[in-house]
Amino acid sequence: xxxREKKIKDKKTTVGILGLGYVGLPLAREFASAGLKxxxxxxxxxxxxxxxxxxxxxxxxxxxxxxxxxxxxxFGATTQMARLKTVDAILVCVPTxxxxxxxxxxxxxxNSSKTIAKHLRAxxxxxLESTTYPGTTRELVAPILExxxxxxxxxxxxxxxPEREDPGNKNFxxxxxxxxxxxxxxxxxxxxxxxxxxxxxxTIPVSSLEAAEATKIxxxxxxxxxxxxxxxxxxxxxxxxxxxxxxxxxAKTKPFGFNAFYxxxxxxxxxxxxxxxxLTWKARQYGMPTRFIELAGEINxxxxxxxxxxxxxxxx
Ligand SMILES: NC(=O)c1ccc[n+]([C@@H]2O[C@H](COP(=O)([O-])OP(=O)(O)OC[C@H]3O[C@@H](n4cnc5c(N)ncnc54)[C@H](O)[C@@H]3O)[C@@H](O)[C@H]2O)c1
Numbered sequence: 001x002x003x004r005e006k007k008i009k010d011k012k013t014t015v016g017i018l019g020l021g022y023v024g025l026p027l028a029r030e031f032a033s034a035g036l037k038x039x040x041x042x043x044x045x046x047x048x049x050x051x052x053x054x055x056x057x058x059x060x061x062x063x064x065x066x067x068x069x070x071x072x073x074x075f076g077a078t079t080q081m082a083r084l085k086t087v088d089a090i091l092v093c094v095p096t097x098x099x100x101x102x103x104x105x106x107x108x109x110x111n112s113s114k115t116i117a118k119h120l121r122a123x124x125x126x127x128l129e130s131t132t133y134p135g136t137t138r139e140l141v142a143p144i145l146e147x148x149x150x151x152x153x154x155x156x157x158x159x160x161x162p163e164r165e166d167p168g169n170k171n172f173x174x175x176x177x178x179x180x181x182x183x184x185x186x187x188x189x190x191x192x193x194x195x196x197x198x199x200x201x202x203t204i205p206v207s208s209l210e211a212a213e214a215t216k217i218x219x220x221x222x223x224x225x226x227x228x229x230x231x232x233x234x235x236x237x238x239x240x241x242x243x244x245x246x247x248x249x250x251a252k253t254k255p256f257g258f259n260a261f262y263x264x265x266x267x268x269x270x271x272x273x274x275x276x277x278x279l280t281w282k283a284r285q286y287g288m289p290t291r292f293i294e295l296a297g298e299i300n301x302x303x304x305x306x307x308x309x310x311x312x313x314x315x316x
Contacts, residue, residue: 007088008194011035015195016087018112020047020077023129023163024093025061026174027199032074034199039087040077051077060167084119089127089195092116093163096130097274104133104278106140113144120148125157125191131220131275133282134213136160138184153185159192160209162216178202182212220275221293226261227272228296231303234263265304273300 007013015031017024020042028038042048047057054067069075084090094108109130116126126145128137137160142152152158161181165174179200183189193203206212230244237244244263252260276293283290 004191005194008036008198011198013089013195013198014039014087016041016084016090017093018042018084018090018116019093019095019108019130020044020051020057021093021095022058022167023165024091025051025056025058026165027091027093027129027163028075029061029065029069030174030199032069032072035074036198037073038069038075039083040075041079041081041084042077043079045079048077048079051075058167081115082119084116085121087124089125090116091161092126092128092130094130096132096278098277102277103281106132106136109136109140110144113141117145117148120145120150120156122150122155125159125188125195127159127161127192127195129161129163131162131216131271131278132213133278134210134217135282136213137209142184153188157188157191158184158209159188160212161192161196162212164216164219175199176201178204180204180206180212180215182206182209184209217275217279220272221279223261224272224276224300225292225296226259227264228299228303230261230263232299235303235306263303265300265307273297 001009011034014037015028016039017028017031018041020028020040024040024042028040032038040048040051050057051066052070054063054070056063056066066075092109092112094112096109097105099105109128109132120126126141128141137158142158145156145158146152150156159181160183161179164177164179166172166177177200179196179202181189181192181196181203182205183192189205193205196203206215230248234244237247248260248262251258276290277297280290280293
């Protein structure tokens with residue numbers, strides 16, 4: 001057993017989580033419950049104070065869970081980024097919105113990478129969890145971290161593991177949703193898997209950073225396009241006097257080859273309308289339009305305006 005493995009096994013590894021929102025906080029809870037000390041980092045002073053007083057900031061992590069973690073000294077939040085030096089692993093869970101031009105807004109990933117670079121020390125494991133286009137970790141994050149003179153894959157370890165959090169889902173939690181992991185090197189990936197295996201039931205190693213980044217984008221593109229399809233059929237079936245809900249429920253009795261998606265303006269989460277456009281932006285560099293994504297975006301936007309413009313408040 002390596003010294004690192006022993007440290008994890010003996011629960012002497014400290015995990016830093018950068019970005020304490022819908023993704024970062026449940027992750028902090030899982031590591032703390034598994035017995036690893038967690039330091040949460042955020043730029044939002046109010047959030048940090050609330051958490052340290054033993055209160056939660058999101059619905060699906062309860063006040064009592066936070067209180068218990070804080071009381072047991074398994075979790076503490078801070079805005080003091082210099083403390084990043086003290087942790088063994090840093091999991092980055094910062095936002096990835098779109099700009100006004102519907103292009104990836106990378107400011108949070110860039111800023112958090114710069115912050116980490118200021119305090120980076122040899123031996124640390126850095127894992128990006130934010131949803132983003134394939135290539136982000138290698139092309140954007142690695143150079144910022146390497147500006148310190150430390151070399152990724154040699155002096156420190158770099159991995160990408162997409163968060164598949166589904167807030168409020170009663171059947172699956174952060175712990176039970178398998179975690180896909182890609183590394184800059186095989187060693188980086190294995191180190192990240194080792195760490196996640198302490199808190200998450202199952203890790204799925206993949207061959208590269210880009211495969212892990214693309215996995216998350218595929219999942220969200222898949223939802224976005226299928227929801228667009230049923231949104232379009234909803235409008236058509238309405239005109240034909242057919243109840244789409246009855247049709248979907250009948251179709252889903254087929255035991256293979258059909259997954260049910262339901263019409264709606266919200267696309268089942270705020271990420272679905274955004275994340276696919278990260279791929280659209282990247283695809284331009286490869287001279288390839290992502291026509292499915294563009295069309296799905298257009299149909300879903302039209303459906304949402306139809307939905308909200310209805311006087312009875314419902315498109316059903
Ligand atoms: N919310 C979800 O259900 C969900 C599910 C899967 C994946 N994701 C992805 O996970 C990522 C995070 O999403 P979220 O919903 O948790 O966002 P969020 O807005 O709830 O939380 C992000 C946190 O990061 C903090 N932050 C911003 N910049 C920072 C910096 N430089 N240093 C430290 N902290 C910083 C913010 O203050 C905030 O507390 C996004 O890429 C998102 O697409 C979200």
